[in-house]
Amino acid sequence: MVGRKKKTKICDKEDRISQLPEPLISEILCQLSTKDVVGTSVLSTRWRSLWQWVPELDLDSDTFSNFDAFVSFADRFFDSNKESWIRKLRIDIPNSSHSKSFPTRWIDAVSTRRIEHLDVHFAFCRPEESPSLNIYVCQTLVQLQLQGVALASAEFVTLPSLKIMHLEYISYPNESTLEKLISGSPVLEELTIRTCFFFYKEKVLQVRSHTLKRIHINESSTQFVIDAPLLQCLKAEVIFTKKFQIINSAFPGRLDIDINSTSESLICDILTDISRVRDLVINRRTWKEIFAYSKSGPVPQFRNLSHLNATFYIYDLETLQTLLESCPKLESLVLELVKDRLRRHNNLETNVIFSTVPRCLVSSLKFVELKRSFSGYKGEMELVRYFLKNSSILEKFRLDTYYTKKAKCAFIQELLTMPRCSSACEIHCSLITKKIC
Known part of the structure; x- marks a missing residue:
């Protein structure tokens, strides 16, 4: 008798969960790992396909037995229901040996499915071995993070909702591709460019945006000419020479600078920039270089800081x-x-x-x-x-x-x-x- 009551209680709980609206169940499943989400498909017939409607997906190839199983699972997900909404997608492939077989069709699929956050993290490899992506037309994309991939040549870019863009260890065929990616994002507020590669050498990259507020650059082979009237914060790593120039706008109020150089002319140039800002982030190495420079002359004055x-x-x-x-x-x-x-x-x-x-x-x-x-x-x-x-x-x-x-x-x-x-x-x-x- 006692056993029967316990059994009935458990069934009631299962029934209540299954009767929740699908959008609510999807939000609950978003809190689980992808592996656990898929595991819910065995609970009952009601749950068999619910995992395919989860709006957030985290795909890590290391969590699968082999890369073929990883590709097979992802293909099933993207082909299962082409009308489903994918709000957030993260793809992490830490093994660069699979670069040539990277299924770029997944990215093409999500660009038409109201995606808002896309994060593609690929193991670092030579530019010619990087998987090629084309993510230039998407009405809903808000945040884009790419690492270790190659951008295809861009003829036309329209990303009307994109506010945050982080590009690390990426390659692109020419400076025009990256310039179009920036200018084709009319509400862009935050831009990070770290250690990127051209397929051929270029010297200058024009960063033009009337909405950019924060820029982080760490790139030793490219000169950045920044035209951003609303720029509030600039973070830059300076190796040997300063790689940024700000035009057609006031200097940003906040400067986060990391200097790795003993060049007196460079230190003098950076001191001029620092003298203009109200908010400064400075690390131990940068101040050490400035302090050494000041020994040969008067102590620099940062009167606006x-x-x-x-x-x-x-x-x-x-x-x-x-x-x-x-x-x-x-x-x-x-x-x-x-x-x-x-x-x-x-x-x-x-x-x-x-x-x-x-x-x-x-x-x-x-x-x-x-x-x-x-x-x-x-x-x-x-x-x-x-x-x-x-x-x-x-x-x-x-x-x-x-x-x-x-x-x-x-x-x-x-x-x-x-x-x-x-x-x-x-x-x-x-x-x-x-x-x-």
């Missing part, structure tokens, strides 16, 4: 004061401390003593965030003390650092007793703990 996100090696912290003195109107500082993994010994015992108080601490600095993802740096307390003691109008000091449980308690006790120059300053702590070995 109000927001600074900087990363420092511990042993370079003594140069932090110089950086702060270069930013007389700084309002917000995010400082991340890191260890040099290539350095055999990082001196975690060193305390950095600052001899002066930069102008920004007295007149403009309102927010400081200190980040550290490793344990054992004993000079951090003096660094915290320096900011709290000397920042006259500081409103918020945030700590996002790493401590053992024992050290955390001692740190908090000392932090609470530290004198603060600003009575309005609030301290927010996010102290990650680690078991003591």
Whole structure:
């Protein structure tokens, strides 16, 4: 009797799930892996074909027994119901040996099925071995991410909904193809181009867009001429020479720059760019090059800079004061401390003593965030003390650092007793703990 009641209860649950509307079931299935979604087809006759209507699909060739099985499964999915909606498709093929057999017909299929997000990740291979794609006409595509593929020559591009485009390790036959891809996306807001290849060498790529707000470029063989009046943020890796030029617009308000060069002329050029921005992201290597350059002349002044996100090696912290003195109107500082993994010994015992108080601490600095993802740096307390003691109008000091449980308690006790120059300053702590070995 008891057994019969349990059986009836289970059947009732199965009936309630099966009676849900198909759109709701599809959204539930989107939360599962592709393998688990397909597995639901054995539950009952009602569920046998529901997986074919899931609007999100993640195809990873490594999750199949072999590549033929992967292709067979994908073909079944795309041929099962050509009227189904595929909102998001991700294809990941980490084995480059299958490049010539890559079924580009899948991409052609989804371009007519209201797709919004397309992510194709292919193993890096030589440009002539990359699978060729043609994704130039799609009314609904919002986000496009391509890696390790080749773009076919473009005669006509219309992507009226595309807002985000990331291109990494791709190849294309000529600069006109990529220029048409950008200009044919009239609402494009974010563009990433990293290490791309021409089938023949070209020198200049024109990036023209009246909607672009964010650009990230990391390409050493191409010069980018950027015509984007609404550009807000430019992120660039600079190797040997600067590969970007901005025309017909004001310089972006935010610059995220990574320099890998000791060229004085390049450093001077970059300093000119930095002097124009209000928001700067700078890593340890870039500041090290700028600091070395400044030794031969006056310290550069970034008079427009109000927001600074900087990363420092511990042993370079003594140069932090110089950086702060270069930013007389700084309002917000995010400082991340890191260890040099290539350095055999990082001196975690060193305390950095600052001899002066930069102008920004007295007149403009309102927010400081200190980040550290490793344990054992004993000079951090003096660094915290320096900011709290000397920042006259500081409103918020945030700590996002790493401590053992024992050290955390001692740190908090000392932090609470530290004198603060600003009575309005609030301290927010996010102290990650680690078991003591």
